[in-house]
Amino acid sequence: MNSVNEDEKMKWETLSSEYLFRRPWLTARRDVVRLPNGTVYDEYYVLEYPMWINVIAITPEGKFVMVKQYRHGLGIVATELCAGVAERGEDPLTTAQRELLEETGFGGGEWELSMVISANPSSQNNLSYSFIARDVERIAEQHLDETEDIRVELLSEDEVWDMLVNDNMKQALMAAPLWKYFALKGRQK
Structure with missing residues (x-):
């Protein structure tokens, strides 16, 4: 099982975020992220919802x-x-x-x-x-x-x-x- 430190090393770094639209029940965001191996992914989409x-x-x-x-x-x-x-x-x-x-x-x-x-x-x-x-x-x-x-x-x-x-x-x-x-x-x- 991975230690917490090893898990932390797997996290992506968010370089920037842009909201594409915001509504009461859904918000769409485009992030630019850097993976632990250095690769930059410039179109990662996240849908934000309430609980x-x-x-x-x-x-x-x-x-x-x-x-x-x-x-x-x-x-x-x-x-x-x-x-x-x-x-x-x-x-x-x-x-x-x-x-x-x-x-x-x-x-x-x-x-x-x-x-x-x-x-x-x-x-x-x-x-x-x-x-x-x-x-x-x-x-x-x-x-x-x-x-x-x-x-x-x-x-x-x-x-x-x-x-x-x-x-x-x-x-x-x-x-x-x-x-x-x-x-x-x-x-x-």
């Missing part, structure tokens, strides 16, 4: 609180975990609890951090925090943004498992924590 979260929310009856919505990038209607973006300065747990309540009307329960992952650490600068919320209950109505059209679905563990094993969960940042959840439970095909 993301998603929630494996489970009711006292063992139902998974899922959301169904249209995903324009792939042109599909997808069943997914509740997920969202942090407001500036908001901590991951507060974001997760807020998003679950807004998108589904569910809240309460016992919460734990399951994993922190990156969609693509080579070209994106944010992390996605995945939580498990057990014993959540419906405590409010949905409070959706005008750009959201979300249907709440309560699925059994078997239905969620089938989505995974049959390749029906297309969002990798949601599939990963679900696979971990089932692996830790010892569930197999």
Whole structure:
């Protein structure tokens, strides 16, 4: 295993940065970087995003609180975990609890951090925090943004498992924590 010093020697030096555009949910940056071997790479692109979260929310009856919505990038209607973006300065747990309540009307329960992952650490600068919320209950109505059209679905563990094993969960940042959840439970095909 590499020592911290050896790892530090692998880091690239940023010689300059230029923002190509800045939007609330995405910023694109072009960096000029020098690799440890001296090579200068003058067009390295980084996408800057806010922190993301998603929630494996489970009711006292063992139902998974899922959301169904249209995903324009792939042109599909997808069943997914509740997920969202942090407001500036908001901590991951507060974001997760807020998003679950807004998108589904569910809240309460016992919460734990399951994993922190990156969609693509080579070209994106944010992390996605995945939580498990057990014993959540419906405590409010949905409070959706005008750009959201979300249907709440309560699925059994078997239905969620089938989505995974049959390749029906297309969002990798949601599939990963679900696979971990089932692996830790010892569930197999």
